[in-house]
Amino acid sequence: MRLPSSSLRSRGLLAGLALPVVVAFALTGCTATPSSSSGASETPSTADTGTHLVEHARGETEVPNDVQRVVVLEPVQLDTTVALGVIPVGAAVLNEAAGVPAYLGDAAAGIATVGTVPEPSIEKIAALKPDLILGTESRHSALYDQLSSIAPTVFMATQTDPWTDNVALVARALGDEAGADKLLAAYDDRCAEIAETYDTAGMTAQFVRPRDGILTLYGPTSFAGSTLECAGLTIPERDWEESISVDISPERVLEAQADLVLVSATDVTDETLVPDSIRTNAASFPGLTVVDQSFWITGVGPLGGMTVLDDIDRILAGSK
């Protein structure tokens, strides 16, 4: 159930995706999976029985051309598969109580959870009889052999690589590189649109995640940071220690200053989630906005990127 994603562009992407995906999902829900009578690793009968070779972090794997039942173990894989119109049958999530992130829309709401991202459940994955499993070498290395005995398994190297590289790998596994190119082009177009509308050149922005008093500043190579920079904003320079983020003591809170300071929280309406160190220095943080960490941090992928860009658009519109 791949989507024709040709007409999807910029702002209309989410809405454009949602409807056809829902329809496609509903259709397959009724007709597909003629309960493959025997083994777990059997692929469902499809028109295209060919395979393609995918090179990945654990070598090379033959993946069926027309995958129907994908299980994803990493947020960027969940986001990308949904964006490409292949709704996974199962996904490992960061928080089992919260389930699949809401920003992915109604189409993704029905995806079964298969444990947490750091600890996926092999049993739940096997029960879904997947025909493709996507995972992450840096997290799921030990599970590779078990997973690949269930279904062809493709691993990306790490979640700290530039997220667009991981999007490209997911697209290769699904055999839809063209679709991914379109999504990333739409993302870039949206970035350019925001940069132009708000003349963001020269404006600084800093994304901050508070953790037990410590402040984690996200750098240009992080998902949130790269999206801010994509929209033309500049992250203040500092030594990023070759990492996506750097932790600082609350004593150094003023190092987080920027024209636009974005503090992540689980609930954007809860003022108490803004750390004391920032609230006490409110005068130094005039451009402070609380943002939803469910997509700013964990929404890695084309859909999450678009959602973050929409949020940046909204924030910049408010501050003008």
Added chain:
Amino acid sequence: MATIPVPAVRAGRGAARAAWFGAALVALITAVTLSVIVGANPLHPGAVLDTMFGGGTAESRFVVWDQRIPRTAAGMAVGAALGVAGALIQAFTRNPLADPGILGVNAGAAFFVAVGITFFGVTSPLGYVWLACAGALLLTVAVYAIGSAGGQAAGPVRLTVTGVAIGAVFAGLTTGLTLTHPDAFDRMRGWSAGSLLERGFDVVLPVLPLVLVGLALALWAAPGLNSIALGPDVARSQGVNVRRIQLVVLLAVTLLAGSATAVAGPLVFVGLVVPHVVRWTLGTDQRRIVLGSMVLGPVLVLASDVLGRVAVLPSEMPVGVVTAFLGAPVLIALVRRRSATAL
């Protein structure tokens, strides 16, 4: 940094003890001074001094008045409370390895905090304080009730075993909760390491009365503990109400360890090592052990906190991680110097 003086001369015991307390107080003043001067923000000591007396920039005022001074106060309260609670519990159970957590205080506090985070969306240290206090108190009461079931008084051995057992149950429940709720796990990870970050006066002041009552009860019970150390029968013949002393000691331990854990999270090593250091250098009189622990506890906590602030710049290491690093070598050194634990 704290140097632990050893009274060598037997003849001048009184003078040696006075010297001990003098040195301990100097160590405490040094630790407090360092705690105000040293931090992750490299302010010049002169600027800190200027800020203390009303000057300074907005940033230095924030660093000194909103960060360092409140956490220094928190460190002192927590250190004194844990040091004394450790001294009491070691004397009470006559177990050199006992720490205040042995009666289930930490497990109860942690469980309540985990429940608060998971089901009630509590997110601030101020919210944790009351949950941790309630958890510590309730679990100790439960341990005491179970330990004294069957008509028998709750002796130290029964209480210890009950405390360890109940503590294990609640530690398991806490682990189960946090593993299935990664958000809670994230927050609990910070709390369980033991930290003085963002522990402002709003967190410390509410529990300060509990600490003071606990310290007063400890000083009141110390002479009785000396008698009990000679055996319950001797103590009774000296006119000591053993039952009452034991109850007061339990109450003091719960108040002290409960409020310390409420403020900083479980700092397990302080209550274990401080009374040992005091006992080995000052003798076995519980009055002096309680007083000495009251001074050395804050020294260990503050020194650890100062180290933690500069260990991983520009970030900070939680004080609970450093107390073990700093306390364990002291304990090992003392074990190698002295032959036996005098309890």
